[in-house]
Amino acid sequence: MSAISTTATAAADTATAGSIALAVDGVDKSFGGIRALTDCALAVGEGSITALIGPNGSGKTTLFNCITGFYQPERGQIYVRGVPILGRRPSDIVHLGVMRTFQVTRLFRRMTVLENMIVPVRQLTLRSLFTAAIKGHERERAEAHLEFVGLQALRDQPAESLSFGQQKLLELAAALMAEPDILMLDEPAGGLNPVMIEKLAGLVRELNTRGMTFLIIEHNMGFVMDLCDPVIVMHRGTVIAQGSPDVVREDPIVLDAYLGD
Amino acid sequence: MRIRRLAPVLALALFALLPIFVREGFYLDLLLFTFMYAAMSVGWDIMGGYAGYVSLGHVGFFGLGSYVAGLLVVHYGIPVFLSAPFVGLLAAVVGAGLGWISLRARGTSFVIVTLTFTYVVQLLALNLRGITGGSSGLYLPLLDLPGDLVILPFYYSMLALLVVAILVSIAIRRSKFGLGLIAIREEEGKADGSGVNTSLYKILAFAISVSFAGAAGALHAQYLNYVDPDLAFELIITLNLIIMSLVGSRGTVWGPVLGAFILMPLSQYLIYLTPSQIAGQVHLIALGVILVLVVMFMPDGIITTYGTWRRRRGTARPTDAESAQLPEAAA
Numbered sequence: 008m009s010a011i012s013t014t015a016t017a018a019a020d021t022a023t024a025g026s027i028a029l030a031v032d033g034v035d036k037s038f039g040g041i042r043a044l045t046d047c048a049l050a051v052g053e054g055s056i057t058a059l060i061g062p063n064g065s066g067k068t069t070l071f072n073c074i075t076g077f078y079q080p081e082r083g084q085i086y087v088r089g090v091p092i093l094g095r096r097p098s099d100i101v102h103l104g105v106m107r108t109f110q111v112t113r114l115f116r117r118m119t120v121l122e123n124m125i126v127p128v129r130q131l132t133l134r135s136l137f138t139a140a141i142k143g144h145e146r147e148r149a150e151a152h153l154e155f156v157g158l159q160a161l162r163d164q165p166a167e168s169l170s171f172g173q174q175k176l177l178e179l180a181a182a183l184m185a186e187p188d189i190l191m192l193d194e195p196a197g198g199l200n201p202v203m204i205e206k207l208a209g210l211v212r213e214l215n216t217r218g219m220t221f222l223i224i225e226h227n228m229g230f231v232m233d234l235c236d237p238v239i240v241m242h243r244g245t246v247i248a249q250g251s252p253d254v255v256r257e258d259p260i261v262l263d264a265y266l267g268d
Numbered sequence: 269m270r271i272r273r274l275a276p277v278l279a280l281a282l283f284a285l286l287p288i289f290v291r292e293g294f295y296l297d298l299l300l301f302t303f304m305y306a307a308m309s310v311g312w313d314i315m316g317g318y319a320g321y322v323s324l325g326h327v328g329f330f331g332l333g334s335y336v337a338g339l340l341v342v343h344y345g346i347p348v349f350l351s352a353p354f355v356g357l358l359a360a361v362v363g364a365g366l367g368w369i370s371l372r373a374r375g376t377s378f379v380i381v382t383l384t385f386t387y388v389v390q391l392l393a394l395n396l397r398g399i400t401g402g403s404s405g406l407y408l409p410l411l412d413l414p415g416d417l418v419i420l421p422f423y424y425s426m427l428a429l430l431v432v433a434i435l436v437s438i439a440i441r442r443s444k445f446g447l448g449l450i451a452i453r454e455e456e457g458k459a460d461g462s463g464v465n466t467s468l469y470k471i472l473a474f475a476i477s478v479s480f481a482g483a484a485g486a487l488h489a490q491y492l493n494y495v496d497p498d499l500a501f502e503l504i505i506t507l508n509l510i511i512m513s514l515v516g517s518r519g520t521v522w523g524p525v526l527g528a529f530i531l532m533p534l535s536q537y538l539i540y541l542t543p544s545q546i547a548g549q550v551h552l553i554a555l556g557v558i559l560v561l562v563v564m565f566m567p568d569g570i571i572t573t574y575g576t577w578r579r580r581r582g583t584a585r586p587t588d589a590e591s592a593q594l595p596e597a598a599a
Contacts, residue, residue: 075461101463113461115454118447125444126451128463136445145444185463 027088028053028189028220029074029105034083036069036244043069044080044244051189053088056211056221058235058252060228062264066244067224068110071193075107076100087189102130106187110194110224112174116167120158120177123166124149127185152180156210172203179210189220196227208234232256240264276434283427287420296419300491302532303426304484308505309512309524310433311480316510317519318446319473320453324506325366325382328389329359329478331500333485335393338406338495348408348490349425352483359482360475367471374456374466390501405496408489422491429487430525433480437521440476449473450519504552508535511555514562517569526570531558 029051036044044066051057059067072078074085076097085092087103095103106127115123125140141149153159156176161169169177175195182190192211196204204227211221211234225231231238232252239249242264248255255261283303287296308326316322333355340346340355370381393400400406411418440446448469451459460466489495509524512531516523535551542550566573 077457077461096465096467097457097460098463098465101461106463107461109458113455113458115451115458117454118450122447122450125447126459126462126464128444128448128465131463131465131468136448137439137443139442140444140447141442181462 026053027051027086028055029088029222030086031070031074032084032086034070034073034080034085036066036073036078036080042244044073047083047241047245049239049246049249051220051222052237054215054218054220055237056215056223056235058231058238059222059224059241060226060231060238061241065241067241068193069244070241071107071191071224074100075105075191098128101128101185101187104129104186104188105191106182106185106189107191108175108178108182108193108195110197112171112178114166114174114178114181116165118166119163120153120166120169121146121149121162123177123181124152124162124184127181129185129187149184152183155183156180157206172199175199176203176207179207183214187219189222190214192221192223192225194224194226196225196230204230280427280431284424287423291416293416293419296423298533298536300419300423300426301536302528303423303430304488305508305512305532306525306528307426307430307433308481308484309509309516309528310430310437310521311477312506312509313477313513313518313520313524314437314440314449315470315473315477317513317523318440318449318453319470320519321371321378321470321474322510323382323474323477324379324503325385326478326481326509327501327503327505328382328386329363329481330485330488330505331386331393331495331497332362332389333359333482334489334495334500335400335406335485336482337486338408338489339399341408341490342406348486349421352425352429352486355486356479356483359485360479362482363478364471364475367474371470371474372467386501386503386506390497393497393500401496403497405494405499406489408493408495410493411490422487425487426484429480429483434521434525436476440473441521445469445472453519504555507555511559511562514569515558517571517573520569520571523569523571531555 027050031047031049034044034047035042047066047070059070061067069078073080074092076092076095076099079094083093087100087105090103092100092103115126118126121141125145150159150162153162156179158169158173158177158180161173166174166177175198179192179195195207199207208230211223215221221235223231223235236251237249238252238255240247240255240258240261247264248258248261250258283299286299290296308330312323312326333352336358337348337351337355340351341348366381366385370378394402396402411421413421440449448459448464451462451464452466452469456466485500489500492499508531512527513524514527515530516525516527535554538551538554539547562569568576
């Protein structure tokens with residue numbers, strides 16, 4: 008353990024603090040006999056762009072799935088701004104302001120780009136359910152987000168017809184429709200060309216200046232080190248280090264576990 | 269475009285005026301049943317087409333509606349035309365309860381639960397003899413109308429039910445709720461992760477879906493002046509709804525209507541052609557053959573297949589019908 012303490016107790020202490028957007032406290036998750044997460048604990052500061060890195064199989068995506076309600080951990084607790092969320096379904100967690108993208112892009116492939124944008128729901132009200140979906144304020148928001156990611160011209164195309172990079176951007180734009188406070192991106196730069204990666208980094212920075220908190224899983228170290236601070240490192244289902252990019256880059260444990268591979 | 273938008277209004281006007289010119293009971297009866305099946309199929313499609321959850325239990329709600337309306341008229345003298353909307357509402361409440369049990373999980377358990385529900389309600393109707401009349405059934409009082417006019421209130425009631433069903437289906441398809449249902453059909457896990465409360469959406473969709481079966485059952489019981497457990501809970505009623513929806517195009521507003529308007533006259537013609545001893549069996553076989561043919565050669569149904577064909581020819585703009593289709597049609 009280095010740089011900053013990442014024990015379960017520390018995360019629990021910080022979970023209720025106002026500056027912490029997301030806290031994971033002593034989470035365990037197993038699949039059969041394989042322990043994917045062991046006493047995993049971390050905290051994500053409000054307004055930060057936090058990276059979550061680690062070798063393949065270190066439990067990063069499993070942790071994402073636990074935070075967003077797709078998996079239920081066997082032990083521990085997860086807090087969103089001090090509110091415990093364990094046992095809640097994914098949609099409830101979205102309503103708390105946490106939205107995510109997936110490592111392998113998951114879109115409603117046969118829907119149009121615009122329809123994909125309209126599906127996400129931040130707040131469930133009867134009025135929002137039964138008003139016309141693709142017109143008015145909702146449509147304006149969708150088109151604004153599509154313009155933001157440069158996909159407005161493709162709004163009437165089926166999502167499956169987009170290129171891989173465009174699908175990544177669409178997933179990001181659709182996530183923004185839920186007006187998240189915390190956006191979790193799972194390998195957003197994976198498979199993108201350098202131009203697209205630069206564009207993505209610019210988008211994240213701009214959203215961050217508007218107050219959005221990010222937790223990003225990424226293997227592209229250039230992307231991570233330029234964009235994120237702090238960086239949290241996972242290995243074998245637990246957090247082994249966290250701190251600024253410079254601190255993590257020099258950490259011998261990290262070098263041994265990940266960067267030195 | 270204007271003609272396409274006007275077509276449903278013109279059709280409605282035609283059907284509304286038809287009884288003035290056509291006094292032949294057979295044709296009005298045929299249309300009445302076509303309206304009824306179309307309304308129920310549109311309702312079924314809200315769950316089976318939009319959300320992609322196949323219900324085999326709609327006939328259970330049809331039978332429930334028949335019995336509740338029958339009992340209300342027999343014991344309390346409440347006319348079916350008054351009670352039918354409330355029977356539909358009751359079916360929706362029961363449907364929400366059944367959905368709460370079966371729809372919180374994903375997968376095929378829903379199909380089994382809905383089928384079981386049908387048999388449970390049928391058994392209740394059969395065994396609660398003191399209330400339902402058991403296997404002897406329940407006789408409803410005749411309407412106090414001249415013989416040649418007695419069909420008209422049912423004709424217009426079923427037509428009104430169909431209009432309401434279509435309007436509700438259009439409203440759902442255009443709403444965020446409808447888009448959420450289609451998202452559930454496309455990828456339920458992703459929908460949940462997008463903030464769509466999938467359980468709530470499915471329960472709500474199922475409740476709306478079965479309300480039309482409940483109301484139709486109520487009107488049907490009074491139309492026949494009789495209800496019994498075999499008549500009210502015939503599984504073939506649900507199968508008809510499914511096949512109509514598949515033939516027309518599942519997940520579209522107009523598909524189930526088109527399916528009903530093709531299959532009901534066809535069924536009646538077959539029954540008319542074949543000897544009465546085997547008419548039922550021939551009808552069943554015909555339905556089976558149609559189902560196999562549709563699945564093999566036109567799995568997307570008529571409207572979607574036609575839309576795809578026109579787009580491939582590159583001559584068409586999306587039609588109203590297509591714009592109300594499932595995404596695969598737009599793909």
